[in-house]
Amino acid sequence: MREVLVIGGTGAQGLPVVKALSQSGRYTARVLTRNLGSKRAREISKLSNVTLIQGSQDNQKDxxxxxxxxxxxxxxxDGFTLGEKNELFYGIRAYEIARHEGVQHYIYAGTDYAVKDADWDANFHWGHNDAKGRVADLILSHKHDGMKVSVLTTGPYMDMLFDERGKIPLIAVEDVGAYSLWMFENPSESTGLQLKVATDAVTFEEIAGVFTKVTGKKAVHEYVPLEQYLLAAEPYPDAPANWAAGPDAPRDESTMTWRENFGPWWRYWGEGFCENRDFALLDRIHPKRIKSLEEWMRLVGYNGQAKPVLKGAEDLRAVQQAIEKASTAHMS
Ligand SMILES: NC(=O)c1ccc[n+]([C@@H]2O[C@H](COP(=O)([O-])OP(=O)(O)OC[C@H]3O[C@@H](n4cnc5c(N)ncnc54)[C@H](OP(=O)(O)O)[C@@H]3O)[C@@H](O)[C@H]2O)c1
Known part of the structure; x- marks a missing residue:
C-alpha cells in the first residue's frame, strides 16, 4: 500500500481525507500532529492503516x-495558527522538503487567492487566504516531472454553519476526502491542476429558505452593515486574526486583527470576486458528491444548533473551560 503523509489530518478539512485514505484499502495515512494524545488524534489512530507522527508544521526538521x-x-x-508570514514560508518549505524527500504526488489544500482575484485591490487582502493563494501559484508554476503537484481549493466550509457563520461557495468537508483520492488516482488529469471545489453556491437568503424547508423552523436573513457586524462579532476588542491559537502564537506587524482579516473576507465573498466552480466537472469527478445545501442539511441533521467544527477553536474552548473549572474550584 502507498503511504500518504497528511498535514492537518486532525483538522476539519483533513479528517475526511484521512478517513477516505483509510477506507480505500489502497493507502496508509501518516498524520502529522503536535499532540499525539489529543482526542481527535487518538480517534483517528484507531482507524485501520493510520499512524501518527509527532511534529509541527513550522519546524523544518519535523x-x-x-x-x-x-x-x-x-x-x-493552518494559517490561523501560523499567521500569514509563517504560512507562506512553511507552505513553500513543506513543498521543497517534500521534493527533497522524493515524494511522488503532492496535494496542496489551497484557498482562493482573494487579492489577486480582486485585481490587487488591498481591500480584498486577508491573511489566511492569500498566503495559500501565493503558495499554490508558486508550486503549480514548477515542472511536475519529479513530483506531481495538484491543488485542491476549498471555499468556506458548509459545516461552518454549525459554527455560526458561512457563505458562498460552500463546501461540505466530507467530500474533500473523495476529491483527494481522485487526485492521487488520476495523475494524468490532476497533475498541475488547481481544482476549485464547492458543494453549493448559495446566498444568505437561500440559506434561510433551505433551513426552514428542512427543519420547519423560522429563519430570517437580515442585512447588518459590515462595520457593525465586525465590532459585534470579533472575539474581543482588537483580537488578532490568530486569536484562537492562544497567547503564544507568532505575532508581528504582518499579523492582521480579526476585523482586518474578516472585513475583506466578507467583502470578497459578498461582491462575487471568487471564480465560479465548475459543477459539471465536480459531478464527473465525484458522482456521489453532496449536491446541495438541502442535501447536506438533511444528511448531517442540521438544526441550527452551534457545535465546534475547527480543531483550533475546539482546543481553545477546552483550555478556557479548564481555566474556568480551576478558578471555580479555587473559589469554592
Ligand atoms: N474554516 C473554513 O471555512 C476554511 C475554508 C477553507 C480553508 N480553510 C483553511 O484551513 C486551514 C485550517 O485547517 P482546518 O480548517 O482543518 O482547521 P482546524 O480544524 O482548526 O485544524 C487545524 C489543523 O492544523 C494542525 N496544526 C495547526 N498548527 C500546527 C502546527 N504548528 N504543526 C502541526 N499541525 C498543526 C492541527 O493539528 P494538531 O492540533 O493535531 O497539531 C489540525 O490538524 C486554515 O489555513 C484555513 O484558512 C478554512
Missing part, C-alpha cells in the same frame, strides 16, 4: 522526518 519515505502527501497548513 517536516523532513514527516515526509521521509512516503509516496504521497496531502498538505493543509
Amino acid at each position: 517536516l523532513h522526518k514527516a515526509f521521509k519515505g512516503v509516496w504521497g502527501a496531502w498538505v493543509n497548513t
